[in-house]
Amino acid sequence: MSIASAPQNGSSPRKSRVKGWGQLILAIAGFWFFLWMFTPFWVSHSKIHQDFSRAVDEFDVPVGAMYYNDLPFINDAAMVLRDTWRFLPRGKSDRQEAHTP
Secondary structure, three states: OOOOOOOOOOOOHHHHHHHHHHHHHHHHHHHHHHHHHHHHHHHHOOHHHHHHHHHHHHOOOOHHHHHOOOOHHHHHHHHHHHHHHHOOOOHHHHHHHHHOO
């Protein structure tokens, strides 16, 4: 018997294997319940999620593309935000140069 398969707390390897499979099945069931039962219930009672869902339907936004920022208006907004920070005046020298005739 190797160290890796040694039973813990005096239990047999079969019991610990069954316990491990039970935990895996329970975790998968919990994940499934959260995604397919709890989340739709939560969204149907949340004003924020209803507004988001309505905007996605109204503007025909592919949600997968939104996750990867592969939408034109998201890329435009990111570029405008980046340029806003990049071209901000920095200190007295920028202000003086702007006001000198």
